[in-house]
Amino acid sequence: MSEIRQLATSDSDFQQQLDQLLAWESVSDDAVNTTVNDIIANIRQRGDAALLEYTNRFDGWNAKSAADLEVPLARLEQAWNTIPVAQQEALNHAAERVRVYHERQKGESWSYREEDGTLLGQKVTPLERVGLYVPGGKAAYPSSVLMNALPAKVAGVSELIMVVPTPGGELNELVLAAAHICGVDRVFAVGGAQAVAALAYGTELIPPVDKVVGPGNIYVATAKRAVFGQVGIDMVAGPSEILVVCDGQTDPDWVAMDLFSQAEHDEDAQSILISPDADFVARVKQSIDRLLPTMEREPIIATALKERGALIVCQDMDEACRVANYIAPEHLELSVADPLVVVEQIQHAGAIFMGRYSSEPLGDYCAGPNHVLPTSRTARFSSPLGVYDFQKRSSLIMVSEAGADQLGRTASVLARGEGLTAHARSAEYRLK
Amino acid sequence: MSEIRQLATSDSDFQQQLDQLLAWESVSDDAVNTTVNDIIANIRQRGDAALLEYTNRFDGWNAKSAADLEVPLARLEQAWNTIPVAQQEALNHAAERVRVYHERQKGESWSYREEDGTLLGQKVTPLERVGLYVPGGKAAYPSSVLMNALPAKVAGVSELIMVVPTPGGELNELVLAAAHICGVDRVFAVGGAQAVAALAYGTELIPPVDKVVGPGNIYVATAKRAVFGQVGIDMVAGPSEILVVCDGQTDPDWVAMDLFSQAEHDEDAQSILISPDADFVARVKQSIDRLLPTMEREPIIATALKERGALIVCQDMDEACRVANYIAPEHLELSVADPLVVVEQIQHAGAIFMGRYSSEPLGDYCAGPNHVLPTSRTARFSSPLGVYDFQKRSSLIMVSEAGADQLGRTASVLARGEGLTAHARSAEYRLK
Numbered sequence: 126m127s128e129i130r131q132l133a134t135s136d137s138d139f140q141q142q143l144d145q146l147l148a149w150e151s152v153s154d155d156a157v158n159t160t161v162n163d164i165i166a167n168i169r170q171r172g173d174a175a176l177l178e179y180t181n182r183f184d185g186w187n188a189k190s191a192a193d194l195e196v197p198l199a200r201l202e203q204a205w206n207t208i209p210v211a212q213q214e215a216l217n218h219a220a221e222r223v224r225v226y227h228e229r230q231k232g233e234s235w236s237y238r239e240e241d242g243t244l245l246g247q248k249v250t251p252l253e254r255v256g257l258y259v260p261g262g263k264a265a266y267p268s269s270v271l272m273n274a275l276p277a278k279v280a281g282v283s284e285l286i287m288v289v290p291t292p293g294g295e296l297n298e299l300v301l302a303a304a305h306i307c308g309v310d311r312v313f314a315v316g317g318a319q320a321v322a323a324l325a326y327g328t329e330l331i332p333p334v335d336k337v338v339g340p341g342n343i344y345v346a347t348a349k350r351a352v353f354g355q356v357g358i359d360m361v362a363g364p365s366e367i368l369v370v371c372d373g374q375t376d377p378d379w380v381a382m383d384l385f386s387q388a389e390h391d392e393d394a395q396s397i398l399i400s401p402d403a404d405f406v407a408r409v410k411q412s413i414d415r416l417l418p419t420m421e422r423e424p425i426i427a428t429a430l431k432e433r434g435a436l437i438v439c440q441d442m443d444e445a446c447r448v449a450n451y452i453a454p455e456h457l458e459l460s461v462a463d464p465l466v467v468v469e470q471i472q473h474a475g476a477i478f479m480g481r482y483s484s485e486p487l488g489d490y491c492a493g494p495n496h497v498l499p500t501s502r503t504a505r506f507s508s509p510l511g512v513y514d515f516q517k518r519s520s521l522i523m524v525s526e527a528g529a530d531q532l533g534r535t536a537s538v539l540a541r542g543e544g545l546t547a548h549a550r551s552a553e554y555r556l557k
Numbered sequence: 558m559s560e561i562r563q564l565a566t567s568d569s570d571f572q573q574q575l576d577q578l579l580a581w582e583s584v585s586d587d588a589v590n591t592t593v594n595d596i597i598a599n600i601r602q603r604g605d606a607a608l609l610e611y612t613n614r615f616d617g618w619n620a621k622s623a624a625d626l627e628v629p630l631a632r633l634e635q636a637w638n639t640i641p642v643a644q645q646e647a648l649n650h651a652a653e654r655v656r657v658y659h660e661r662q663k664g665e666s667w668s669y670r671e672e673d674g675t676l677l678g679q680k681v682t683p684l685e686r687v688g689l690y691v692p693g694g695k696a697a698y699p700s701s702v703l704m705n706a707l708p709a710k711v712a713g714v715s716e717l718i719m720v721v722p723t724p725g726g727e728l729n730e731l732v733l734a735a736a737h738i739c740g741v742d743r744v745f746a747v748g749g750a751q752a753v754a755a756l757a758y759g760t761e762l763i764p765p766v767d768k769v770v771g772p773g774n775i776y777v778a779t780a781k782r783a784v785f786g787q788v789g790i791d792m793v794a795g796p797s798e799i800l801v802v803c804d805g806q807t808d809p810d811w812v813a814m815d816l817f818s819q820a821e822h823d824e825d826a827q828s829i830l831i832s833p834d835a836d837f838v839a840r841v842k843q844s845i846d847r848l849l850p851t852m853e854r855e856p857i858i859a860t861a862l863k864e865r866g867a868l869i870v871c872q873d874m875d876e877a878c879r880v881a882n883y884i885a886p887e888h889l890e891l892s893v894a895d896p897l898v899v900v901e902q903i904q905h906a907g908a909i910f911m912g913r914y915s916s917e918p919l920g921d922y923c924a925g926p927n928h929v930l931p932t933s934r935t936a937r938f939s940s941p942l943g944v945y946d947f948q949k950r951s952s953l954i955m956v957s958e959a960g961a962d963q964l965g966r967t968a969s970v971l972a973r974g975e976g977l978t979a980h981a982r983s984a985e986y987r988l989k
Contacts, residue, residue: 215966253905299975357938357939382986385979385983389979475951475952476951477952477954479953482987483956486972487961491967492677493954495952506789508950509679517937518940518941522911522915524914524919529915529919532919535650542647542699544853546852546853547820547854552919555916
């Protein structure tokens, strides 16, 4: 019998129970912080020598020179050529769809002229060099390579550098194959905080990048936070989450499996169902009980459902949407008859899967949109990873002689109001 | 006689000197971190009671109840009505131009349909509630209110909450007037780490926001870093910077005053000139020597120029642009005859001021583009504050029955390749 919390929005303490359910704070403890800061300082001071030492120590290598840490592009092509055709086709299909979708996100420079000839605008340019962290070992996901590398490539990033640790020297063929079709420019077999530090500050071997993206363990996340400012970083993600909003008319087995598909990620993952149909919720619970023992990753799913899952009965769909907006879930399934109507009420979610056929795993792999999404209620203020994360803007200001006269008078008044007289005098020099 | 570093790109150690010149690391020391973490924990635990205590202690108040900390909107209108007409006109002129420019940045939702009926897209929505930190005391700048508040309002943020400390109970009339014309929704007379904590976590008085923006001292900056994740934050800015690239044909007094206009911000501000015309550089140095004693903020300017300023002679304009891209300055003036040609070579800069009439202070106040810009070489990967910082995106995925069959096959192959069988089975349920 599976265990999962059962709540009702009519419970007097529902809001409190919901807040407890959602509570998540990832804190790097002092030991992790100290270790990471030491590693970063060492990489900055001693470059490749330190990188080689850490890699030999942590990943069980016996490399003699830093150059051994580079994985030649030919090795990526070789991986591509040796994976089964079905996987080649699936990777190609996914990559093509992700590329097409992300092309729509590309920002363009713009400008306009005012009557006096003054030009204003914004110039949009790609980042020059980006580092992509790919975890090694059991969490080595080729889909993660596609989702991080393709937006960078679509943005026009000149050099995309991938780092992937190879504990015991083992390389994941699917990861290399994915890197091959994404056009990753260089690959280094390094990981952990030392890889993040090398990307941020550069070593003799690894050139410094402008931004570091990609998932990783607590050491990687802590290192990313530490180098933020020196380079850009993407979000530091919390556990994966799904909220299924259902009108009660979807096959309960489908909903149960969708909840499992988040729960199988890890024990901290969060799967929640909300529906106004109490009888349907009970049937989903029966599906969970029946299907759970058949799952390959049953222990992980069972723990996640027990610790962080919930089945919630609500009053009506309007209330379901209000709860969804409060949760601001990473993945939101609107498993309803009229998703185009219901979605109008949704303000906060990383990705919205609309209709009974839009199961969340389609978005993880190949629908087109990115699977790197804001977690832990951060969809209130942040967005899926996208091309816009690999572009930046510069303001353009070209003031005509007439414009300088008009603007200078206003700037002078305001600058003097703030006591900044060099500002004022700089503007006043340009008055007629 | 003023002191400022004189360099030439032909110096054998030029790159090293440049790196030393640009080096800047803002590190919050342990004492600041401890104080800030204590304040945040206290505000989270005790809410208004703690907020009141800190405000009475740090700002010299004698408030009895938390409600006293709210500044009524009528007080803002009163400030607007009492400032001189010239300042009213200047604020209106600036606000109108900033609003018009930022309207162009507004992102719109988009979607497309595929042949099998599958819909993909991205829904763009404003943040719901935003907190704007405005420093009190000597650095209370009304222009900063305009530049932070107007993009949020243009984005459609429902509730914009301003916090501003009032040391000794003193309110800056220009700041309140600026808040009035921006349509700020609520104002609280609190500051420091306690204000940031209150905005991030909420108290009985202050509702929790989704993002905190605006400049502040080291305690404010440290608190913003600490609450990041709970809420969004804007960049934590370093000292202000200007790089003037000049072909040698601009009035040297103009260039000297433009360098002063950054240097007067504070002793850490950075002003650099680069030109291929050594004789012109010498004339700018003469202008600096002559004008500096006439400046109201002479001591600050003199220190900034001595500690962090430089006059650089280069080989030609191409090299000037290469150095500019390396520096990735917050403000870049292209004080040249053909700025539309030269700008093509610029990749990294916060704002680009093109032509001899586009003095940087015009951008600080009223040209239209934002004056909150990436500093310390972060223009390599980040952008001016904009409407896009107050909007976020949700992916839209509505897969048709036929689409679920096609996509499900690919998702199934990839999910099984990653060992995630619940993902695979969720997709497989939707196959025909």
